[in-house]
Amino acid sequence: MDFFVVNGKIWQGKGQFCQALLVRNGRISAAGAAERLEPYSKGCEIVDCGERTVIPGIIDPYGTLPEPPPRKGLTDWLEGQLHQLARAGVTAIQWPDWEGNLTKQILPALQQLTEKKPLPRLQLLTRKNHGWQKGFGGRLTRVEELPGLWRQGGQLLVSIPDQQTLERFLHQLQFWPLPEGNPRRLTLIGANCTDSGQLQKLGELGVGILGFPAQLEDSLLQCAGQPGAQIHTCCAWRTLSHLGAKVAFAGIDRVEPFAGLQKAVCRTTVTVTGESHPSREALTVEDGLQAMTVGAAWMDFQEDFSGRLLPGYRADLLVLNDDPFTCPKEALRTLRPVLTMVDGNLLWREI
Secondary structure (H helix, E strand, C coil): CCEEEECCEEEEECCEEECEEEEECCEEEEEECHHHHHHHCCCCEEEECCCCEEEECEEECCCCCCCCCCCCCHHHHHHHHHHHHHHHCEEEEEEEECCCHHHHHHHHHHHHHHCCCCCCEEEEEECCCCCCCCCEEEEEEEHHHHHHHCCCCEEEEEEECCHHHHHHHHHHHHHCCCCCCCCEEEEEEECCCCCHHHHHHHHHHCCEEEECHHHHHHHHHHHHCCCCCCHHHCCCHHHHHHHCCEEEECCCCCCCCCHHHHHHHCCEEECCCCCEEECCCCCCHHHHHHHHCHHHHHCCCCCCCCCCCCCCCECCEEEECCCCCCCCHHHHHHCCEEEEEECCEEEEECC
8 A cells, every 4th residue: 555644744864854745565655745646646546644743763782571471372462562662653673682581482483473464573683693584583691701702793783881891991992893894783782871971982983872751850860870871971972972872762662752851851860959951962853853763773784774764664663642842842752643654654643
């Protein structure tokens, strides 16, 4: 099915919006003014957005399971999980599998499901090297294991639980030269506790940083308990992105998928007198949305065809119940999709 998505405030990034999209064969074939695209919409089903805001689908590069997979009825359970994600606006997700159990259970059911019906895209992150095989995303690892994996291509996700681990990682990088043209994406999971010097190095490296904004308060509290921590440079996603790192938001809540966005945008700093002021690390709405879309796509080499509403990109999009660019910041957490499209397929719709 092809679609003419019209009468929308369609966000294309960098402050740019358009009115309409043509969706053909699962991709956006054209974007622009409605009157310009309408002559080419013959045969398309019309999706009238009712002047609502349209954004790319949410990409969660490090999602969590709300419950362990059952031993019986696994396929039905997995289908239910993916439908919940579609209603929350998550169009692509990666589940971490540190122990390897998910891979054995879920992969056969996933392949069976995706052959039958359109669903949000799911990849598994494991500690084994599966390359770029179908159903697998990147490889999970720790700093101690990196030297043996450094020259490998693909998506590497490295756990950085504290500032000492981060400092050890940055120190060892000088001894790990990369071969020219190595097709690798290095993403740090956590790396919340940072000082200004570490932020500068991470930006120069251009690595990916996974932030978990829904857990912002807990992360800052944990950093505050570490020796020498500088709270104003912890979870410094705005500074990192300005310095050149690729920031993506993970751990998207299924009930309130934009709750983390609100926390990142409304972030405050409490002074010694007890007064609360906007933090210099508070993100703009656009920067926050970018971390939920194309920023996450970068982790898996997909930023050139996923995470934006531009011609040639996948037709993964959400029509929202309110406008994140004009609604009160405190209302961002109440945003939800009233329509979810994945690869040009309507998975959820109430308009």
